[in-house]
Amino acid sequence: MTLTAELRVTRGTFDLDLGLTIGPGEVVALLGPNGAGKSTALRALAGLLPLTNGRIALAESTWDGSDAFVPPEERPIGVVFQDYLLFAHLSALENVAFGLRARGTRKAEARTIAREWLGRVGLDGHAHVKPRSLSGGQAQRVALARALATGPSLLLLDEPLAALDAATRLQVRAELGRHLADYAGHTLLVTHDPLDAMVLADRLIILENGRAVQEGPPAEVARRPRTDYVAQLVGLNFYRGTATGTTVELDGGGRLTIAEPAWGAVHIAFPPTAVSLYSAQPSGSPRNVWPVTVAGIEPHAHTTRVRLDGAPAVLADVTTATVADLRLRPGDRLWAAVKATETHTYPV
Amino acid sequence: MTRRQVRGRLPVVLVLPAVLGLAFLLVPLAGLLVRTPWTSLPTLLSAEVGEALRLSLVCASLATICCLALGIPLAWLLARSGLPGRGFLRALVTVPLVLPPVVGGVALLLVLGRKGLVGQYLDAWFGISLPFTTAGVVVAEAFVAMPFLVISVEGALRAADPRYEEAAATLGASRWLTFRRVTLPSVLPGVVAGAVLCWARALGEFGATITFAGNFPGETTTMPLAVYLALESDPDAAIVLSVVLLLVSVGVLAGLRDRWISGPS
Structure with missing residues (x-):
């Protein structure tokens, strides 16, 4: 099962035109400066923004195309948002169980699975804590557990480490890497931080002004930059x-x-x-x-x-x-x- | 030891009008309490007062429930739907706020009266006639009070971050589930504040009620109507009714305030 996408979105003077394939278990990082269209691509894949043109398909099922549009709630996706967007009135456990409940899992079962996921991200003792009492690193882990609990086919990470301070970031990055290695689905990581992309991704796509300017394994991109932006990122x-x-x-x-x-x-x-x-x-x-x-x-x-x-x-x-x-x-x-x-x- | 003043003295140009404003709001209420014939209070608290009070509370509460049932979805529509002409709709919704309540009552009569645009069919098809009934009181109060709720809830909805709704959608929640489990809880303080305003407005409603529902003791004579009528025949009774209304409103507002508005959420 491969995710294939031709993302074409026009908004005012900006237009995004990006071809994308992600294999099962593969982590692809979309790296680029602010305004390059990274978030637009992520929102299109999530179904929060319909394509102007093009197609998104997972194996044989079309999510977005000239003849079909699957709304976000019907796509098998999990999203970790930049500032996590945990529901403030729900506990950590209820946040993680939310997706399961929404997809029809019974309450008791949903809570059991959610508890398991909290354990997996190392937050056993925080099940009944409200998001505002969680530290940045803990909130990030709840957000990851919430996104993965429904067993999505496509995991979308929108600047997942941007809101963390430097010390926490190092630790959470390593943990995130471990979870991504265990995850069998397709992962797209959107970031403007080359280090996040290099450490976490199997393949990088560099996006500038809505176009992919370079693509390849992190080591290759770091050794052979093809644009000034990439060269600057990798310091050559x-x-x-x-x-x-x-x-x-x-x-x-x-x-x-x-x-x-x-x-x-x-x-x-x-x-x-x-x-x-x-x-x-x-x-x-x-x-x-x-x-x-x-x-x-x-x-x-x-x-x-x-x-x-x-x-x-x-x-x-x-x-x-x-x-x-x-x-x-x-x-x-x-x-x-x-x-x-x-x-x-x-x-x- | 006197406390040190960091910011200097309060400016008189602000303090003087502020104190005047406070006095302007509080002195009439104090006057009401001073002039209350406390000694003869038990004799004046007749069955009629109880009847009017009960009617007022019931009608205001029913009107608030109607406003919640219709007003929250309306506020959602105005804040979230992306409907064309929302600005114009929003302006229309606020018209009952600025409309003299008596005019509102007349308008209700023309539409819902037995010969009214809608009322004639209600009467012919369902045998329902709203004017000059308790249901009519509820309709009149809801008409006048609903904009308070809609404006309050819509403001809360517009201030709430719609990205939480997107997050819920990516988790598989339908729009209705998202509204119930994410949107509504996040705007609850706004809903409660709106409902309190709405209830208070309905409780004090006079003009639209007397125009549309008339004045039938036990059926449509709410407290404000009773106060006004008593003022002509028996001023002492009017004072007693006013004090009861004052105490009930303040009591309810204070109770809700502790529970919802300033308490820890």
Whole structure:
């Protein structure tokens, strides 16, 4: 059973056009900036927003299409909303039992199943607590239990960790990963956090302006970004250019030498740590050397990230010692150097 | 030790009118209590007073129930349905609020009277005649009081986050189940506040009642009507009736307040 969707939604000037397939047990993350259409896609899959065009189908049954529309209450789905939307007047147990009751399970049985689910997410002792007395992490777990209790075929997670503080987030992310691994249905995770997507998903789809710009396993996306947005997410220097052997003329100006010969339109990526900075032009060794101007300096984890203007512009991560040696200040003129072997070239 | 003032003195321009306003609202009520002939109270509390009070309470409560049954769905329709022309409908619903109650009574007579637009068929087909009956009192009170409930509930519905209803839908709840188990509980304070206003308005209803239902002791003579009539013949009785009405309304409101409005939910 595979979920296949052609999501086409037009709303005012925005339009979403996204093809999507999710296999059983697969977790697909939809990653993109705010306003890219992630939530629109999720709402369309949930049936909260009808498609303008296209189709959603799980195996042979059509949920949305030119000839059919299944309303949300009749779709076998579970949704974890960004701020959970737990019903304030119901206890944690009643919240988890709600979906079962709504789908016709008898009260006693629904409560038994709900209790089991609360146990599974580690909230045995909180069955009769009202949502407002739960911590953020606990509320998130109740929301997950509520979504999974009905045994849905499609689990939709809308920024499930966005409302948590950093410490809780780490723990809840790990727990969520465990539950997703156990879950046999289809999962779509919508997030703007690359770490959530990388850790939780089997496959990433990067969405920008309503279009998928890149798709693939997390490791592949992290190594070979295809747009500036993705490169920025995964923290790589990224250029487009035309390769002739080991020389690449960059579209934005400048030239880089690469290790493996290539021909035609290519992407080049290399990490900011591969960039060395010198106050005078270094000599010798076959590397890329070009003049740059310091545009900005900011602390980045244990290093210092330097933004440099030039042809091409580049990000460099340097040690605090280097910052002190070179007495880096915005406006300084320096030389940037990158070894050809540190660059990664792949066709467009 | 005097408490330190952080914000400075209260401005006189606000305090003076506020105190005047308070006095304006409370002095007449105090006057009523002062002028009450407490010593001859037992003799004045006749069977007629009891009858009128009972009728008032029963009719106001029935009218409130009618308003709840019709008004909550109407408020839902106005707040949630996406119906075209909702703004206009909402304005129409509030007309009975600004309409003089006597005019409302006349309108009811023209529609529900024995020769009225609807009333003639009610009479011909079902043998039902509403004017000048206890049922007529309920109709008149409900007509005047329902906008209070609708406005209160609609306000609560519009303030409630519709995403909770979406969450219920994704859990498999039909719209009716969602309304019962999610929407209604979340707007309950608004419903209770609206029902209290509605009941209080119905209890004090005079103009529409006397126009549409007339004045038949034991059948349509509610407390406000009894007060007005007594004022012409026996002022002391009017005072007693007023005090009883005052005490009953304040008592009911205070009771509900403890239970619903300010108490912990």
